[in-house]
Amino acid sequence: MKEGPDIARIAALIxxxxxANMLTALMSGKALTATELxxxxxxxLQTASGHLAKLRDGDLVQVRKQGRHKYxxxxxxxxxxxxxxxxxxxxGQGALRTRTGPKxxxxxxxxxxYNHLAGQMGVQMFGSLLQRGLIxxxxxxxxxxxxxxxxxxDFGVDVDGLSMARAPLCRSCLDWSERRxxxxxxxxxxxxxxxxxxxxxRRDRDSRALLFTSRGSAAFSRAFT
Amino acid sequence: MKEGPDIARIAALIxxxxxANMLTALMSGKALTATELxxxxxxxLQTASGHLAKLRDGDLVQVRKQGRHKYxxxxxxxxxxxxxxxxxxxxGQGALRTRTGPKxxxxxxxxxxYNHLAGQMGVQMFGSLLQRGLIxxxxxxxxxxxxxxxxxxDFGVDVDGLSMARAPLCRSCLDWSERRxxxxxxxxxxxxxxxxxxxxxRRDRDSRALLFTSRGSAAFSRAFT
DNA sequence: TTCATAGTTCGACCTTAACCGAAGCATTGA
DNA sequence: TCAATGCTTCGGTTAAGGTCGAACTATGAA
Numbered sequence: 001m002k003e004g005p006d007i008a009r010i011a012a013l014i015x016x017x018x019x020a021n022m023l024t025a026l027m028s029g030k031a032l033t034a035t036e037l038x039x040x041x042x043x044x045l046q047t048a049s050g051h052l053a054k055l056r057d058g059d060l061v062q063v064r065k066q067g068r069h070k071y072x073x074x075x076x077x078x079x080x081x082x083x084x085x086x087x088x089x090x091x092g093q094g095a096l097r098t099r100t101g102p103k104x105x106x107x108x109x110x111x112x113x114y115n116h117l118a119g120q121m122g123v124q125m126f127g128s129l130l131q132r133g134l135i136x137x138x139x140x141x142x143x144x145x146x147x148x149x150x151x152x153x154d155f156g157v158d159v160d161g162l163s164m165a166r167a168p169l170c171r172s173c174l175d176w177s178e179r180r181x182x183x184x185x186x187x188x189x190x191x192x193x194x195x196x197x198x199x200x201x202r203r204d205r206d207s208r209a210l211l212f213t214s215r216g217s218a219a220f221s222r223a224f225t
Numbered sequence: 226m227k228e229g230p231d232i233a234r235i236a237a238l239i240x241x242x243x244x245a246n247m248l249t250a251l252m253s254g255k256a257l258t259a260t261e262l263x264x265x266x267x268x269x270l271q272t273a274s275g276h277l278a279k280l281r282d283g284d285l286v287q288v289r290k291q292g293r294h295k296y297x298x299x300x301x302x303x304x305x306x307x308x309x310x311x312x313x314x315x316x317g318q319g320a321l322r323t324r325t326g327p328k329x330x331x332x333x334x335x336x337x338x339y340n341h342l343a344g345q346m347g348v349q350m351f352g353s354l355l356q357r358g359l360i361x362x363x364x365x366x367x368x369x370x371x372x373x374x375x376x377x378x379d380f381g382v383d384v385d386g387l388s389m390a391r392a393p394l395c396r397s398c399l400d401w402s403e404r405r406x407x408x409x410x411x412x413x414x415x416x417x418x419x420x421x422x423x424x425x426x427r428r429d430r431d432s433r434a435l436l437f438t439s440r441g442s443a444a445f446s447r448a449f450t
Numbered sequence: 451t452t453c454a455t456a457g458t459t460c461g462a463c464c465t466t467a468a469c470c471g472a473a474g475c476a477t478t479g480a
Numbered sequence: 481t482c483a484a485t486g487c488t489t490c491g492g493t494t495a496a497g498g499t500c501g502a503a504c505t506a507t508g509a510a
């Protein structure tokens with residue numbers, strides 16, 4: 001009856017609509033201020049403040065103070081993974097919030113997950129890298145091969161700089177729409193950033209969807225067949 | 226503000242202590258009656274009945290009627306996966322329900338997850354099978370190689386019978402204590418069942434812990450080095 | 451200093467839902 | 481048919497917690 005970790009505490013934390021909206025918004029990977037999150041959740045600032053304090057207590061979000069702003073972000077990648085798992089369950093039973101909006105298709109094709117590429121394109125990239133022996137996978141563990149290191153360098157990402165940092169280079173993340181793994185970790189983040197620099201892809205103003213430019217779309221399928 | 230699947234609905238479903246206890250109990254893979262679940266959750270039968278109806282509505286559990294009993298089980302493996310993810314978060318922040326009990330160590334070493342082997346031993350078995358090329362993994366997809374088929378047959382599991390069924394043979398499942406993948410799916414279930422038949426391992430009466438016999442422990446490490 | 455903006459705290463409402471007692475079905479067994 | 485058991489439904493109570501207005505504390509800018 002009372003074995004294992006206390007699942008109810010954090011599930012309840014996520015299970016409040018206002019807080020769930022905030023967390024969903026933070027899945028974009030961007031750090032948002034309390035006021036912005038209040039807007040996302042559709043509550044007043046006071047209410048949001050209370051919620052954010054609870055999320056903080058529960059170690060689901062992380063705060064950075066900057067001047068008179070407070071920037072909130074997901075505490076770590078595991079939180080994003082868990083949220084995706086929950087989305088998988090919710091989507092599986094066809095319980096999309098309202099009707100599936102026009103953005104839904106775009107979201108499934110490509111979107112930002114925490115800070116890396118997810119959706120069909122994300123899964124495609126992951127599969128391509130794996131098949132060509134540029135990354136290896138063993139259980140949950142994931143890494144870049146020597147060949148992969150070369151490839152990523154050519155792509156324009158500073159691998160050595162990334163591997164110096166203490167954050168894991170490669171991480172796997174389960175896609176809620178595709179139910180497949182895609183590439184997360186600091187490399188996943190860097191790859192997406194690089195694609196944005198190359199103007200392959202642009203972020204949608206007010207959703208997590210990613211819009212590939214026609215040039216980017218062609219280049220992407222050439223690079224990750 | 227309202228994009229993506231409705232995460233709050235099911236998180237709230239899980240986020241009620243009584244319901245969370247029931248779901249945790251069902252992680253054992255055993256189907257339990259309403260009365261048993263009421264006991265697990267520490268509520269009266271009426272209350273439990275209400276909770277179970279909600280879990281049913283939310284497609285988290287599955288019911289089978291048998292005589293005047295109603296047997297409840299997790300709806301599908303994805304639910305178990307999500308629960309494990311939540312446990313990972315909860316355990317990560319050191320929020321074990323009470324103090325870590327005496328059973329905690331045993332649980333981490335070996336326990337039943339839905340219906341297959343989890344914990345250190347589960348991860349060890351998975352790693353061994355993968356390294357010896359008996360199973361292959363690509364993204365979330367997982368399968369048995371030809372060599373693996375032979376191995377499993379020798380072990381005493383009827384592979385052909387399993388592959389006839391429509392349930393997936395191999396599935397990966399993330400371990401909350403080890404943070405690594407272990408083997409789920411009908412094969413994972415059959416492997417555990419076989420080990421029980423061989424009396425390598427016995428189930429703890431009232432927890433998810435698995436207790437290896439001394440003979441079984443030796444045989445296990447010989448089989449899955 | 452004075453004003454404006456970002457965020458927190460307090461207090462009072464109010465909705466929601468968990469809870470159990472009691473009565474009601476349904477299935478089984480005598 | 482009658483009793484026993486397993487589960488569900490109903491009603492009323494209670495507790496928890498989300499909500500916002502208003503007052504308060506920072507930080508920054510004029």
